[in-house]
Amino acid sequence: MSWRAGALTLGYQRLLRPILFRSWGGDPERAHEATIKLLGGLGAEPWRQLVAAVLPAAAGPIRLAGIDFPGRVGLAAGLDKDGQAARVWAALGFGFAELGTVTARAQPGNDRPRLFRAPHSAALINRMGFNNSGAAELARRLTGWGQVRGQSQLGLPLGISIGKTKAVGLDQAQADYLACLVAVAPVADYVAVNVSSPNTPGLRRLQSAQALAQLLTSLVQAAPADLPIFVKLTCDLAEADLDQAVEAATAAGVAGFIATNTSLERHGLKGPDCRLARQAGGLSGAPLAAAARRMVARLSGLTDRPIIGSGGVMGPSDAQALFDVGASLVQIYTGLIYSGPGLVAAINDLVASRADQLGPATREGTDYDRA
Numbered sequence: 001m002s003w004r005a006g007a008l009t010l011g012y013q014r015l016l017r018p019i020l021f022r023s024w025g026g027d028p029e030r031a032h033e034a035t036i037k038l039l040g041g042l043g044a045e046p047w048r049q050l051v052a053a054v055l056p057a058a059a060g061p062i063r064l065a066g067i068d069f070p071g072r073v074g075l076a077a078g079l080d081k082d083g084q085a086a087r088v089w090a091a092l093g094f095g096f097a098e099l100g101t102v103t104a105r106a107q108p109g110n111d112r113p114r115l116f117r118a119p120h121s122a123a124l125i126n127r128m129g130f131n132n133s134g135a136a137e138l139a140r141r142l143t144g145w146g147q148v149r150g151q152s153q154l155g156l157p158l159g160i161s162i163g164k165t166k167a168v169g170l171d172q173a174q175a176d177y178l179a180c181l182v183a184v185a186p187v188a189d190y191v192a193v194n195v196s197s198p199n200t201p202g203l204r205r206l207q208s209a210q211a212l213a214q215l216l217t218s219l220v221q222a223a224p225a226d227l228p229i230f231v232k233l234t235c236d237l238a239e240a241d242l243d244q245a246v247e248a249a250t251a252a253g254v255a256g257f258i259a260t261n262t263s264l265e266r267h268g269l270k271g272p273d274c275r276l277a278r279q280a281g282g283l284s285g286a287p288l289a290a291a292a293r294r295m296v297a298r299l300s301g302l303t304d305r306p307i308i309g310s311g312g313v314m315g316p317s318d319a320q321a322l323f324d325v326g327a328s329l330v331q332i333y334t335g336l337i338y339s340g341p342g343l344v345a346a347i348n349d350l351v352a353s354r355a356d357q358l359g360p361a362t363r364e365g366t367d368y369d370r371a
């Protein structure tokens, strides 16, 4: 790790994180909202340039699914749901950012409190429930900043994660996802279909092979030819169900996979964090690392499409482990909360120093099959 990444991580963990974790009465969601607001401000000039000058740039460019990614580490979905800070992510060294999950209609999400820190386990539990301002509002915001597919106007490709509106029944899910896709298509470099959040009742049933085949086929057909569709699955699927889901998604013509979403398992919570185990919601962070690794490994044996690894990337070695088993890109959420932007820098350092050992970097140039 470079001195810069080390200093950034230490500075964040010793100075900024204690303030963030203690302010607002220790409420993690209010800390998150304030941070996103601050980052949104830092995305405006001249601050953006200043941030970019201090932090190392993305490393290890790769072309996947027809998209030129300037680096291998991305922002995971859910952190910047409404894209308020979309202009700052490239300056922090990210190679891509996945905004959303947005839904066709704006919705408030579940009741608060709905986000919990498990600091002894470097983990979070959340049951946000897709709180967001709606797909149209996100598209409007990004359009205002000049974002158009393929032009990386904000310095990096933007994925947009789409989900089902809570008030819409599962039987109407397809039309709801389609409406969302249509709204975000002009501003998305890829679309991630989220069928794996544990926090919208019934949503995960859309991962069954038959439901997935129907949903993804309609979305792939409706999407513009140059808009790749990824699907995000959960590591909570039994192996046989995962195999069938991957087969169905591949047959439907998805460009690639994102593995994994948060888990309903509670293994890996330590000491005082064990009392959080009864909180409903998805677990993320360090306890997810092994399951994410297993899932990416299994996926890479099942498909030749690009895999984006997500889950428990808390340090560069976790990113390396996902690259080793077949991920072409990785995403971070919980690691950013615990380690700050130094984590992005440290992964970029790793990528820059081990470009020859990144395994499926050989997927470079692979164009997705939309047939």
Ligand SMILES: Cc1cc2nc3c(=O)[nH]c(=O)nc-3n(C[C@H](O)[C@H](O)[C@H](O)COP(=O)(O)O)c2cc1C
Residues within 6 Å of the ligand: 076, 077, 078, 079, 081, 100, 101, 115, 124, 126, 128, 130, 161, 194, 197, 232, 260, 261, 262, 283, 284, 285, 286, 288, 310, 311, 312, 313, 331, 332, 333, 334, 335
């Ligand atoms: C508070 C919170 C909100 C999240 N919201 C979403 C979301 O809206 N859509 C989604 O696909 N994943 C969402 N996730 C899952 C993350 O994108 C990521 O896949 C997961 O947390 C595992 O990565 P991590 O261990 O680096 O956090 C959320 C995670 C957290 C902690």
